[in-house]
Amino acid sequence: MKIALIGYGKMGHEIEQIALNRGHEIVSIIDMDNTGEFDSEAFRSADVAIEFTRPEVAMSNLSRCFDAQVPVVCGTTGWTAHLEEVKKEMTYKNATLFWASNFSLGVNIFAAVNRYLAKIMNSYPDYNVSMVEVHHTQKLDAPSGTAITLAEGILNELDRKNNWVKEVEGRPEDLAIVSKREGAVPGIHEIIYESEMDVISIKHDAKTRRGFALGAVLAAEFTAGKKGFITMSDLLPF
Ligand SMILES: NC(=O)C1=CN([C@@H]2O[C@H](COP(=O)(O)OP(=O)(O)OC[C@H]3O[C@@H](n4cnc5c(N)ncnc54)[C@H](OP(=O)(O)O)[C@@H]3O)[C@@H](O)[C@H]2O)C=CC1
Numbered sequence: 001m002k003i004a005l006i007g008y009g010k011m012g013h014e015i016e017q018i019a020l021n022r023g024h025e026i027v028s029i030i031d032m033d034n035t036g037e038f039d040s041e042a043f044r045s046a047d048v049a050i051e052f053t054r055p056e057v058a059m060s061n062l063s064r065c066f067d068a069q070v071p072v073v074c075g076t077t078g079w080t081a082h083l084e085e086v087k088k089e090m091t092y093k094n095a096t097l098f099w100a101s102n103f104s105l106g107v108n109i110f111a112a113v114n115r116y117l118a119k120i121m122n123s124y125p126d127y128n129v130s131m132v133e134v135h136h137t138q139k140l141d142a143p144s145g146t147a148i149t150l151a152e153g154i155l156n157e158l159d160r161k162n163n164w165v166k167e168v169e170g171r172p173e174d175l176a177i178v179s180k181r182e183g184a185v186p187g188i189h190e191i192i193y194e195s196e197m198d199v200i201s202i203k204h205d206a207k208t209r210r211g212f213a214l215g216a217v218l219a220a221e222f223t224a225g226k227k228g229f230i231t232m233s234d235l236l237p238f
């Protein structure tokens, strides 16, 4: 499969290694200083593009993929307040977008457990829920995209919470997400239920970025040749 990489930072490099090991060809690499490459034959020849850049440039990169009719897998976080308008543009241009806040298998299993636990907790109002996420100090967005997805999972299942907030909950209906930035941490997400009697917590701790990168390449293999909006629930059997 011919792959174009958009963003050649920490994730771009991990993805390149995994894609090459799986027998794919990298036909185009677009970074901040060569965005003219979007107009190249090489970019247009790609079966799929994989976009991991920065919150403020992701939307225009996606737009350029839609215009070039190159299906795109996007892992960039911090821009998804605009996801619905991007989906509309994708549909209007008859294009393809796979977006996930986290491509790792482990996080997606964790997210399913999170939803199940939240559902159980409807019967146990003595437990309050909160979330902590820890990432490396270069991370630009907070809370992490994964934390927002996990929070949405809780809000959909747990009737007593209807809104996530940064750091400190103001009302009982709020779900507080605390973000910490430390060293080179690839990504830790912990959901904590606490009553007067005990604490139940579940945690995902990424040991390396390779899990995210492998998931992104598997998503790219799934996306090539398809149309429309695709998510992890289309890729995974749960
Ligand atoms: N969904 C998932 O599973 C995961 C998502 N992420 C997300 O992916 C994104 C990238 O993470 P990471 O690789 O660690 O970040 P990095 O900062 O290491 O890499 C981002 C790269 O994008 C480049 N870039 C900046 N502007 C443009 C542009 N206009 N066009 C093309 N490239 C550009 C940067 O160049 P320069 O350095 O010169 O600015 C840099 O090389 C983040 O939003 C992060 O949250 C991360 C891991 C997993």
Ligand SMILES: O=C(O)C1=N[C@H](C(=O)O)C[C@H](O)C1
Residues within 6 Å of the ligand: 077, 101, 102, 135, 139, 140, 143, 144, 145, 146, 147, 186, 187, 188, 212
């Ligand atoms: O910026 C990162 O590094 C990561 N970003 C994603 C997010 O915001 O959830 C995924 C992962 O946690 C690593």
